[in-house]
Amino acid sequence: MSQIAAETRQGHIEVRDFALSYETIDGAVEAVTDTQIHVEAGEFVSIVGPSGCGKSTLLNAVAGFLKPTSGVVTVDGSVVTGPSAERGMVFQQYSLFPWKTVRENVEFGLKMRGMPKFERARAARTLLGLAGLEAFENHYPERLSGGMKQRVGIVRALATGPKVLLLDEPFGALDAQTRIIMQQILTNMWQRLKISVLFVTHDIDEAIFLSDRVYCMTARPGSIKAEIQIPLERPRQQSMMMSSEFLALRRGLMSLIREESLKAMGGEITDLGMQGLGIELQGQSIPDIL
């Protein structure tokens, strides 16, 4: 734990002039364009936006899984060229290793780093204790509930003491109650470890409740539509979600997203319509059918 605490106040993420297109058979699909975001050291930042706007794309680029078509991603000044243990990631599908016990999952990053068996077991136990999972250290993930799985996922990502934690809709598959508990656990861990967090979600309440700042993206091709400061004081309580301040923020974000969601769906609908028309005209003309 002490070595994790020693690496504090790092993890400044900078995404500049970012664009990313996917190569497909129908040509390039522009997922994200002209995007600038940053996360200060120790800051909690969320990204919200309509489905398919490129949130995951952006996050995966920060993780180092995707190369930007243009622009650059840096963490503490050095350019991201591939995945690394300094950027921990939590996935919606949990993605725990089924063949490893809870503790072995948490130990994985430390093992990769060459930490001796005994030491990493001790470190893993400490971390599992923080997440209330010490009783489950020898369980295989298959037997855990969704909430427990994701706690293991978070602990596993934190075990190597990353500067940055990236989460892609981590609580999307959980029920409302579990989700709230998970949010509090994440907040606790974040405050304790003082790392930077970039959090993707489609849940506006979640974004406001957790974040210092929220980026709202436009429909595809995604770019930053708005950047909203969340001045709610910390520690935040569940009751704050009823406060007028919270509700005002919520209303603001809601209308931003609704606009974009409509745009996204409208776009798709006209797209489909056009395609249907195209096929009819190209394929069989009316005399053919007759």
Place this chain on the structure above:
Amino acid sequence: MTSPEQAAAPAAPAAATLPSRPEFSARAARWFRLNQDRLRGLLIGTASLILFLIAWHLLTTYRVVFFVKFTNVPAPLAVYASFTKAIHDPKFLMHILLSCRRIFIGFSLAALVGVPLGLIMGRFKLVHEIVFPVAEVLRPIPAIAWVPMAIMLWPTNEQSIVFITFLGSFFPILVNTLHGMTLVDPVLVRAAKCLGAREASIFREVYFPASLPHIFTGLTVGMGVAWVSLIAAEMISGQFGIGYFTWEAYSLVQYADIALGMIAIGVLGLGSSLVIRAAGQLVMPWRSR
């Protein structure tokens, strides 16, 4: 510790992790309940085997002729008699031992070549592109069809039989291992990369264990085909082995020995697949329920 984390630690499943040594009878009752289905299966299975033996007994003692002729088929008791004689006969035991040895060598070689080759083919495209076409052409050839070729290829009969056993199990093992590799969840690979894993570690810690269930499917199928191939090879070109024993019994008009040989083959095949299943449960503890 703050309250949400305590709230997050569920109290209920703790009983499952820390068995508090309940009373023996309560444990036994629970075991009984949990294994109800299995016990039922065991019971019905035993009954069905007994019925099979009775039917066999009746069909042979009354020498039923109904499309198939049971006139010359040995009765279960006759087979049992030749069994009690055979287990004291070192020659019979040698036949069995030799067959087992051929299986062991042929199958082990197939696993030692097939599994690594499948893993490497799944990981390195070039190896896949080179090996796959050859494998696809050779794969549909039944091992029995290799008998003449094997006799030409290998200096001794023993080697050619082992070779045929090897071939029989090799392709199922290779194909299933390769299949397992293609099904590895890419998100798990990503997760490993995010945790600092390099190529070798990803191979060892992700691709290999993720493929293990399919590897074991391949081993199970491979073991079955190994026996099929072995018996065929022994019948055609052998001088020893349980397949040869069965065929010899036919030539010598020892009808009870035919059935004995067949049953021995069945039991050996069953036993070897049980060994593989046990090994699978040992190697994949996360899959045992």
